[in-house]
Amino acid sequence: MPRGKNSGIPSNRPAPNCFACQWRARSEWCVLDDEDMSSLNDSKSNSTYRTGQLVYNQGDTCSGIFCISSGLVAIRKADEHGNTVLVRLCYPGETIGYRDFFADEDYTTSAEILEPAQLCFVDRKSVRKLLDRNPGLGLSFLRKVSSDLDAAEETILQSASHSVRVRFAHLLLALKDRYATVRDDGALQMRLPLSRQDIADMLGSRPETIARVINMLEKEEVAFFSGRTVVIPDLDPLLDEIEPPQNP
Amino acid sequence: MPRGKNSGIPSNRPAPNCFACQWRARSEWCVLDDEDMSSLNDSKSNSTYRTGQLVYNQGDTCSGIFCISSGLVAIRKADEHGNTVLVRLCYPGETIGYRDFFADEDYTTSAEILEPAQLCFVDRKSVRKLLDRNPGLGLSFLRKVSSDLDAAEETILQSASHSVRVRFAHLLLALKDRYATVRDDGALQMRLPLSRQDIADMLGSRPETIARVINMLEKEEVAFFSGRTVVIPDLDPLLDEIEPPQNP
DNA sequence: CGGGGGTTTGAGTCCGTTCAAAATACGTGG
DNA sequence: CCACGTATTTTGAACGGACTCAAACCCCCG
Missing domain, CATH: 1.10.10.10 (Winged helix-like DNA-binding domain superfamily/Winged helix DNA-binding domain)
Known part of the structure; x- marks a missing residue:
């Protein structure tokens, strides 16, 4: 039972500006200098999503990464029998889909909108370019994945002991x-x-x-x-x- | 009940040579060129561990990363009540302790020797130097953490459904x-x-x-x-x- | 006003835990 | 190499948390 359509609709509101983004300072992108940030700002696209829509689906090929401008996103993981877990909630300022992007794999999870959202999308090529120009960006994401990993391990511990x-x-x-x-x-x-x-x-x-x-x-x-x-x-x-x- | 002493004893055997390391091709370090690899080889130290010894302890400050030359290592996580889980097994060729290193935090897990092991240690400063000189190394570890994250999420799914x-x-x-x-x-x-x-x-x-x-x-x-x-x-x-x- | 999905309640069952004791394996020193 | 003491593993009995299946309920919306 699919919960929604895959792609968001292009935003009619003006696309958020990365420089003005209130989450900029806390996001992984904060390591970018003005020139790179401007390049990011130009290359991203923006879409609006309704509750229940799928941003991406487990098994799809990963063609870039998403950044949450507003709303709430659930990251789900399913097995072949239809068992699912909600792995984590993602809030504005967070980037999603980066795990599979950096692992260079198809999506190992699905992302579903829980509260009406606006997401920015940065395609593969643009991310690569930014990574090349600014090695700090990779390390920035390294920190993020590391903290996600710790959270996941914490979940394992919790559900084994409580x-x-x-x-x-x-x-x-x-x-x-x-x-x-x-x-x-x-x-x-x-x-x-x-x-x-x-x-x-x-x-x-x-x-x-x-x-x-x-x-x-x-x-x-x-x-x-x-x-x-x-x-x-x-x-x-x-x-x-x-x-x-x-x-x- | 501590299971062993913290530090390995300096190896009497000749320290493994990174160039000759049989795991080189599959490890995260494979992206290094000869010069950087040589620098890694010079800066690492090597120790032997007995079964039951702790390589590092949850809560300790992380001062570098370890690379498994031989043996078997268990990564454990504990909470304040003494509940523990064995998060993952690490085999020769794998690097351990990198999560906390890259997140720049104290260890969030402990590493314990399960089979007599030989580990190389690379201190903080040397890793930083290599990361600076070779941005690809960061991306290489990014791939590794990403795959660990997927494995952890898989574990969550498994234990919720089987x-x-x-x-x-x-x-x-x-x-x-x-x-x-x-x-x-x-x-x-x-x-x-x-x-x-x-x-x-x-x-x-x-x-x-x-x-x-x-x-x-x-x-x-x-x-x-x-x-x-x-x-x-x-x-x-x-x-x-x-x-x-x-x-x- | 009549669906229909999500939620709640009930009854019964089972898996896994707890606590306790017995059995076995293991390391160490004699 | 054997004997002993300790730690690990196994077994038993009993309990309990969480699941399953099923039905009733409720609320939201068309």
């Missing part, structure tokens, strides 16, 4: 940093960018189990869910999930 | 490529480089479970275990574990 409930607490705490706002009464509130299925895919579990865990958390008044909206009256109980209070 | 038994079958099939020999009667035989505990750590399981799975495999005559020695009379049943025979 229950779904604890992993879900971890996920909530990570999402709160990006999505939560503080209400008048001091409680945290956020709208999850993920369906129950997506949450399950991230935790290596099933939607039914997620529903049950949510049920328990509500009974214990740790967090309250209504659709995709979550209210967390107090962070401490959630933090205790991760690090049970010590009793020496 | 039973311990199936994952163990996967492991056996992977190990056989490197360790198995064909006996006179056509059966495959190998000596596992891993303890039951290590196998459990690789599969995100427990030694007891591994023992039970082994028990079942023997009852079903898929494979026979005696200590670390495994005999596999026929590969097909093992392959069926991974890809159950189709019935359309």
